[in-house]
Amino acid sequence: MARMRIQDIAAEAAVSPSTVSKFINGHYDAMSASTRSRIAEIIERTGYRPSSVARNLRLDRSRMIGVILADIRNPYSSAMLGELADRSAAAGYTLTCAISGNNPSKEAEAVMRLAEAGADGLIVNTCGGNDELLADTCDRAPVVLLDRDVPGASIDLVTSDNGCLVAALLQEVMRDGVDACWLLDEHNDASSVRRERTATFERGLRSACARGGCIALARNACAAAAQLTKMSCSSGGSPIGLIAINGLVFERLVEALAVAGIDVPGAARIATIDEYPWNRVLFGGVTTAAQDIAGLAAAALELLIERIERGRGPCGSRRRIEIPGNIIARRSTRTDSGPTTTTPQPLRAHR
Structure with a gap:
């Protein structure tokens, strides 16, 4: 049977x-009830479905959203991609993803390729180095930055309230006699998220008059174990605090602790950022600052689609959305109770 x-x-x-076109697009104002009824009956009886290709051509839209992630090895990124894919499909959009591997050149290529392919908008977890390109792209199609900001640019940003999460995590780790704590980071990572987390951590240490600092944890397990051993030996027998800045660093930390033979939570109180299934079982449970990945994905996609549907508007209309997370306290920082979950209070007014 030929397509209707x-x-x-x-x-x-x-x-x-x-008139049929107006009915399909929901414009009923100047249409009589009998006309609407006849058209509806025919559409239902014949199973007619409007051509999305034709509609998109008329609207000059592709119904495609481009997503560029900095590092798919990070469990956060894979979880985020899954959320974005599900939500895009539910909203009637096709998701096309590119991975920059924290390489600015690859990110630039992906931005230009997706823009030239006709993406209606982009969600970019930028690795940095493409501030001007992203600003220029934003003038042609909506762009929403995910987690990582571009300072000085009028580009929308959706991120976690990283300052609140790190401050609350530090407070949790340093309870019960811990007077020295280290934030374990990656080498050569100067993203806006890392800068905010690091600055908050350093302020917290100064406020508590505590020892410690920020250190890049070695990739080699033996070298990382040597770093941890040195920290532990400097504590005078007191437990030390260790906070992994993300899931990748936490994986290195777990391996290094095993190599060094450091007991958790006896000799070290540890915590990490981002909640994954293994956090609930390792060391009897690992204290975690859990970002709301579903909430972040929903906010980024809703903001982008709003920009696509309504137009981006003037540069001064940039929006920054901060999604709160939770602190899940477990045995790795406390031995006196089961898991507890709290929502950190903001350290500042949201912008």
Whole structure:
């Protein structure tokens, strides 16, 4: 059977094709009840479905959203991609993803490729180094930055309230006699998220008059174990605090602790950022600052689609959305109770 067309429905309903088109697009104001009823009956009986290709051509849209992630090895990124894919499909958009591998050149290529392919908008977890390109792209199609900001640019940003999460995590780790704590980071990572987390951590240490600092944890397990051993030996027998800045660093920390033979939570109180299934079982449970990945994905996609549907507006209309997370306290920082979950209070007014 030949596919029904708007012209076929119009002929059978004895109306013009433009009237059928208005009905399909929900413009009923100047249409009588009997006309609406006839068109609806024909559409239901014939199983007519409007051509999304034709509609998109008329609207000059591709119904495609481009997503660029900095590092798919990070469990956060894979979880985020899954959320974005599900939500995009539910909203009627096709998701096309590119991975920069924290390489600015690859990120730039992906931005230009997706823009040239006709993406209606981009969600970018930038690795840095492409501030001007992203700003220029934003003038042509909506761009929403995910987690990592571009200072000085009028580009929308959706991120966690990283300052609150790190401050609350530090407070949790340093309870019960811990007077020295280290934030374990990656080498050569100067993203806006890391800068905010590091600055908050350093302020917290100064406020508590505590020892410690920020250190890049070695990739080699033996070298990382040597770093941890040195920290532990400097504590004078007191437990030390160790906070992994993300899931990748936490994986290195777990391996290094085993090599060094450091007991958790006896000799070290440890915590990490981002909640994964293994956090609930390792060391009897690992204290975690859990970002709301579903909330971040939903906010980024809703903001982007709003920009696509309504137009981006003037540069001064930039929006920054901060999604709160939770602190899940477990045995790795406390031995006196089971898991507890709290929502950190903001350290500052959201912008």
